Amino acid sequence: MQAAAQDNTWYVGGKAGWSNYYGVDYNAQVEELFDATKVNENSDDLGLGLFAGYQVNRNVAIELGYDWLGKYQVDKHYSGNGVDFALDGEAKAQMVQATMKIILPATSALDIYGRLGGAYAWTESSLNVRASDGTSSLSESHEGNKYHGAAFVGALGVEYAIDKDWAARLEYQYTTPLGKTSLDESGIEMDNGLLSVGMLYRFGQIGDEPVAPTPAPEPAPAPAPVLVEKQFSLDSDVLFEFNKATLKPAASQALDNLFAQILAANPKDGVATVIGHTDRIGSEAYNQSLSEQRARTVADYLIAKGLFADKVRAEGRGESSPVTGGSCPDGAKAQMIACLAPDRRVEVRLTGVSQVAE
Numbered sequence: 001m002q003a004a005a006q007d008n009t010w011y012v013g014g015k016a017g018w019s020n021y022y023g024v025d026y027n028a029q030v031e032e033l034f035d036a037t038k039v040n041e042n043s044d045d046l047g048l049g050l051f052a053g054y055q056v057n058r059n060v061a062i063e064l065g066y067d068w069l070g071k072y073q074v075d076k077h078y079s080g081n082g083v084d085f086a087l088d089g090e091a092k093a094q095m096v097q098a099t100m101k102i103i104l105p106a107t108s109a110l111d112i113y114g115r116l117g118g119a120y121a122w123t124e125s126s127l128n129v130r131a132s133d134g135t136s137s138l139s140e141s142h143e144g145n146k147y148h149g150a151a152f153v154g155a156l157g158v159e160y161a162i163d164k165d166w167a168a169r170l171e172y173q174y175t176t177p178l179g180k181t182s183l184d185e186s187g188i189e190m191d192n193g194l195l196s197v198g199m200l201y202r203f204g205q206i207g208d209e210p211v212a213p214t215p216a217p218e219p220a221p222a223p224a225p226v227l228v229e230k231q232f233s234l235d236s237d238v239l240f241e242f243n244k245a246t247l248k249p250a251a252s253q254a255l256d257n258l259f260a261q262i263l264a265a266n267p268k269d270g271v272a273t274v275i276g277h278t279d280r281i282g283s284e285a286y287n288q289s290l291s292e293q294r295a296r297t298v299a300d301y302l303i304a305k306g307l308f309a310d311k312v313r314a315e316g317r318g319e320s321s322p323v324t325g326g327s328c329p330d331g332a333k334a335q336m337i338a339c340l341a342p343d344r345r346v347e348v349r350l351t352g353v354s355q356v357a358e
Contacts, residue, residue, distance in 0.1 A: 005053075005055040005061070005202040005203075005205065006055065006202075006204070006205055006206070007055060007056070007057050007058065008054075008055065008056070009054075009055050009202060009203055009204040009205065010052065010053070010054055010055075010202075010203045010204070011052070011053045011055065011167075011200050011201060011202040011203065012050075012051070012052045012053075012200065012201055012203075013050070013051050013052075013053075013169075013198050013199055013200025013201065014048075014049065014050050014051070014198060014199060014200075015048070015049045015050075015051070015169070015171065015196040015197065015198030015199075016046065016047065016048050016049075016196055016197065016198070017046075017047055017194055017195045017196030017197060018044065018046075018047065018194070018195045018196075019044065019045050019046065019047030019069045019070040019192060019193075019194050020043055020044050020192065020193045020194075020195075021043040021044075021069075021072040021091075021178075021190045021191070021192055022043060022190070022191055022192075022193065023176070023190060023191040024041075024043070024072065024074070024188060024189070024190045025181050025188070025189040025190075026087075026181055026187065026188060026189075027181050027182065027183045027187055040074075040075040040076070040077075041072070041073065041074045041075070041076075042071075042072070042073040042074075043072055044070075045069075045070025045071050045072075046070055047067065047068065047069050047070050047194045047196060048067070048068045049065055049066060049067040049068070049194075049196065049198070050065060050066050051063050051064065051065035051066075051198075051200075052064050052065070053101065053200075055202075058103065058105070059102065059103045059104070060100065060101065060102060060103065061100075061101040061103065062098070062099075062100060062101070063097075063098070063099050063100075063101050063115060063117075064096070064097070064098050065096070065097050065099075066094070066095070066096050066097075067094060067095050067096075067097065067119075067173075067175075067194065068094045069092070069093045069094060069095070069175070069178070069192050069194065070092065070093075071090055071091070071092045072090060072091045072092070072093075072188070072190060073089075073090045074087065074088065074089055074090070075087070075088045076088075083131075083132070084130070084131070084132045085130070085131045085132075086128075086129075086130045086131075087127070087128070087129050087130075088127075088128050089125060089126050089127035089128060089142075089187070089188070090125065090126055091123055091124065091125035091178075091179060091186060091188045091190065092123070092124055092125075093121055093122070093123045093124075093178040093179065093190070093192065094121070094122060095119040095120060095121035095122070095151060095153075095175065095178075096119060096120050097117060097118065097119035097120075097153045098117050098118060098119075099115040099116055099117030099118075099153055099155070100115065100116055100117055101113055101114070101115045102114050102115075102116075103159075106158075109160060109161045110158060110159070110160050110161075111158065111159045111160075112156075112157075112158055113156075113157055113158070113159060114154070114155065114156050114157075115153070115154065115155040115156075115157075115173075116153070116154050117153050118150055118151065118152060118153060119150070119151045119152075119153045119175060120148070120149075120150060120151075121148070121149060121150075121151045121175070121178050122146060122147065122148040122149075123146070123147045123148075123178050123179035123180075123186045123188070123190075124144065124145065124146050124186070125142070125145045125146075125147075125179065125186040125187055125188050126142065126143045126144065126145065127140070127141070127142045127145065127183070127187045127188070128140075128141045128142075129141075140183060142183055142187055145183075145184075145185060145186045145187055146185070146186065147179050147180045147185040147186035149177075149180065151175050151176060151177060151178060152175070152176055153173065153174070153175050154173070154174050155171050155172060155173040155174065156171070156172055157169050157170055157171030157172065158170050158171075159200075164202075164205040165201060165202055165205055166199065166200070166201060166202075167199070167200050167202065168197070168198070168199055168200075169197070169198045169199075169200065170196075170197055170198075171194075171195075171196055171197075171198065172193065172194070172195050173193070173194040173196070174191070174192070174193055175191065175192045175193075175194070176191040176192075177189050177190065177191065178190045178191070178192055229349060229350065229351045230265055230349075230350040231347060231348070231349050231350070232258055232261060232262075232347065232348045232350070233345055233346070233347045233348075234254055234255075234258060234298075234345060234346045234347075234348075235341070235342075235344070235345055236276075236277070236278075236294060236344035236345050236346055237341055237344060238250070238251065238254050239251040239254065239255070239294070239297075239298070239346060240294060240297075242337065243282075243290070245290060245293035245294050245296075245297055246297065247297060247301065252301075255298065255301050255302070255305075256305070258302070258348065259302055259305045259306070259307075262302070262307070262348070262350060265350055270311070270350055270351050271311050271312075271313060271350075271351050272299075272302065272307060272311060272312050272313070272348055272349070272350050273313045273314075273315065273348070273349045273350075273351070274295045274296075274298045274299040274302070274312065274313065274314045274315070274346065274347075274348050275291075275295060275315055275316070275317055275346070275347045275348070275349065276290070276291035276292060276293070276294040276295035276296075276298075276314075276315070276316040276317065276346055277291055277316075277317055277318070277319075277321055277322075277343060277344065277345045277346070277347065278290050278291045278294075278318055278319050278343065278344055279319060279322070279324075279336075279337075279340035279341075279343040279344050280319045280322065280340065280343070281333070281336060281337065281340065284318060284319060287318040287319045288316055288317075288318035288319075289316070290316070290318075291316030291317055291318045292314070292315065292316030293316070294316070294346060295314040295315055295316050295346065296314045298314070298346050298348075299312045299313070299314040319343070322340075322343040323342050323343055323345075324339065324340055324342055324343050327339070328340050
């Protein structure tokens with residue numbers, strides 16, 4: 001964003017501030033009497049202005065404007081030593097001006113500038129002069145005096161861009177001369193300084209609109225999860241006494257750990273199938289019944305812990321799925337019980353587990 005308007009565009013604005021008249025001169029006749037007088041004057045007033053400009057390029061603009069510079073009031077009087085003198089009056093000035101504006105960018109949003117040019121000014125005044133030294137006297141009254149003429153205008157200022165359309169400026173403007181000392185014209189000639197703040201609006205500004213950031217590329221889609229089966233296995237000798245289907249007191253710790261693993265797997269609409277297995281000691285029918293009872297016992301425990309009953313199944317496979325194979329020959333019962341311990345187990349198969357494919 002730049003403080004100056006973009007090339008070949010127009011702008012308009014207004015200003016207001018402190019108007020100060022100084023360097024005031026009067027008719028030569030009146031000036032001769034001033035050295036001994038007491039002066040009371042009001043040289044400050046409110047100044048107002050309107051302006052329009054054309055931005056030629058980044059560093060040059062042309063401005064036209066109208067300024068109301070306010071009033072100047074004076075009251076000078078002296079009486080003593082046989083001399084009596086009094087002057088009272090006021091003057092007000094306004095002008096239209098044309099200047100060239102030279103711009104020096106200070107930052108992207110702040111410009112320093114100067115203006116030089118001329119004005120056509122008109123000054124209206126009223127003056128009443130009375131003077132007497134005992135031998136001669138002067139008394140003149142001039143109401144509604146007017147003087148129209150050219151004047152020099154120069155200004156220095158800074159301008160700050162609020163956005164691409166609006167800007168604010170702070171400026172000091174000097175104008176000379178205003179009026180004419182001749183009593184047949186305004187009777188007063190003055191210089192003026194106007195310290196003002198202003199706002200301006202710039203037409204036809206383009207660009208500098210907020211640019212939407214380039215969207216980040218869409219992340220690659222995450223691999224689609226697939227449903228897999230998980231299997232857990234517990235040693236029946238940890239859960240049950242030999243040939244029993246009731247849980248040992250110590251079995252709860254192992255089953256609680258199993259329950260925690262099932263929850264961690266977070267099966268989506270999955271099913272937990274509890275499968276009981278026995279060794280080959282005893283009849284096939286007996287072992288089938290024992291495996292079913294043990295599976296049911298474990299299933300009931302898991303349901304009691306919080307698994308949905310319709311998502312838990314129990315089945316027994318008796319001695320049909322040994323893991324020892326032929327490594328345990330027939331022999332003494334105690335030896336066979338020890339050797340066939342791996343066959344006595346409870347498995348839990350968990351289906352419907354969501355897992356990201358590798």
